[in-house]
Amino acid sequence: MKAYIDKLECSGCLSQEEFALLIENHTPELDEYLFEKSRALRQKYYGNDIYIRGLIEFTNYCKNDCFYCGIRKSNHNASRYRLTKQQILDCCEVGYSLGFRTFVLQGGEDESYTDEILADIIYSIKFLYPDCALTLSIGEKSYDSYKAFFDAGADRYLLRHETADCNHYQKLHPHTMSLENRKQCLYNLKKIGYQVGCGFMVGSPFQTAESLAKDLLFIHELQPQMVGIGPFIPHHDTPFASQAGGTLQQTLFLLGLIRLMIPNVLLPSTTALGTIHPQGREMGILAGANVVMPNLSPVDVRKKYLLYDNKICTGDEAAECRACLQKRMQSIGCSIVVDRGDYKSAE
Numbered sequence: 442m443k444a445y446i447d448k449l450e451c452s453g454c455l456s457q458e459e460f461a462l463l464i465e466n467h468t469p470e471l472d473e474y475l476f477e478k479s480r481a482l483r484q485k486y487y488g489n490d491i492y493i494r495g496l497i498e499f500t501n502y503c504k505n506d507c508f509y510c511g512i513r514k515s516n517h518n519a520s521r522y523r524l525t526k527q528q529i530l531d532c533c534e535v536g537y538s539l540g541f542r543t544f545v546l547q548g549g550e551d552e553s554y555t556d557e558i559l560a561d562i563i564y565s566i567k568f569l570y571p572d573c574a575l576t577l578s579i580g581e582k583s584y585d586s587y588k589a590f591f592d593a594g595a596d597r598y599l600l601r602h603e604t605a606d607c608n609h610y611q612k613l614h615p616h617t618m619s620l621e622n623r624k625q626c627l628y629n630l631k632k633i634g635y636q637v638g639c640g641f642m643v644g645s646p647f648q649t650a651e652s653l654a655k656d657l658l659f660i661h662e663l664q665p666q667m668v669g670i671g672p673f674i675p676h677h678d679t680p681f682a683s684q685a686g687g688t689l690q691q692t693l694f695l696l697g698l699i700r701l702m703i704p705n706v707l708l709p710s711t712t713a714l715g716t717i718h719p720q721g722r723e724m725g726i727l728a729g730a731n732v733v734m735p736n737l738s739p740v741d742v743r744k745k746y747l748l749y750d751n752k753i754c755t756g757d758e759a760a761e762c763r764a765c766l767q768k769r770m771q772s773i774g775c776s777i778v779v780d781r782g783d784y785k786s787a788e
């Protein structure tokens with residue numbers, strides 16, 4: 442198995458079969474072998490710097506019905522909210538004073554925010570904070586909408602592909618959604634000029650080593666600047682309420698493989714990882730991640746953006762999250778930097 446890790450490090454990719462074998466058969470010893478390499482690569486490109494992204498969860502209305510997601514349209518127990526432009530700008534103001542230089546606007550697919558309204562919000566954020574990067578994570582839109590947001594000033598876009606296996610995709614989503622459209626969106630975003638992030642949940646229901654291997658091959662094909670992965674965690678009001686969640690070890694192993702495959706990629710150690718283990722985010726960094734995404738949403742709406750059960754940090758003020766993460770990163774020899782945290786191209 443070590444030979445496959447060496448091969449991945451040298452050539453940047455493996456075959457689907459080789460990836461699947463690694464995913465099925467890794468051991469704690471192999472994990473350590475991988476993490477030494479993935480950490481060294483993170484170090485080479487980003488040193489001990491950890492980039493922060495201020496996450497603003499601006500709406501939990503969604504027209505989609507993804508089976509895994511706590512804010513899916515059919516969850517009538519979800520208490521819905523929308524932030525106004527002023528509330529969003531207030532989050533940015535707090536974030537800027539805390540040293541955030543990237544803001545991420547994330548939400549369900551909420552059509553009450555028209556392209557015009559969103560473009561105005563984007564333009565205003567970039568006008569007020571020209572030294573900051575703005576990331577959008579608002580799902581599938583047309584080419585023209587993506588272009589309008591880019592022209593208004595958005596720099597980056599996160600759209601997890603969720604799974605690169607067609608059959609698996611249909612088991613996670615209603616038939617109104619398709620992997621084909623999801624992928625097309627990612628290619629459109631790239632063409633327009635965004636820094637693009639794809640990704641998937643680890644341990645989602647019906648996932649196999651083969652489907653994970655397909656995820657890795659798709660990431661290799663797309664060559665995104667960012668990859669967002671985190672464990673699947675069940676939400677009590679979804680069809681997947683009684684399914685098992687993804688594991689810490691599998692998530693860490695995949696983070697390490699992704700760092701080896703795209704050494705300079707921006708790789709978050711996610712809140713979901715911190716939810717399944719008290720030191721999950723630190724372990725993610727030690728497996729090769731280099732980004733954390735503390736929450737900047739107003740405290741009174743935090744609990745309402747519940748994608749999965751037991752989500753951490755829903756009661757903390759932004760400043761508390763920022764300070765807590767700084768301490769956590771320092772405990773493993775890293776430090777949070779005041780920086781846009783752009784992708785560094787490979788020399």
Ligand code: SAM
Pocket residue numbers: 509510511547548549550578579580581599600601603641642671672673674675676713748749
């Ligand atoms: N609507 C946008 C979209 O579709 O990209 C952004 C919001 S969506 C809630 C953000 C991500 O949350 C999804 O891409 C999914 O991978 C993740 N997510 C949703 N439900 C989850 C769960 N139960 N466990 C872990 N992650 C989940």
Ligand code: FES
Pocket residue numbers: 503504505506507510511512513514548549550
């Ligand atoms: Fe739309 Fe989850 S179903 S954000």
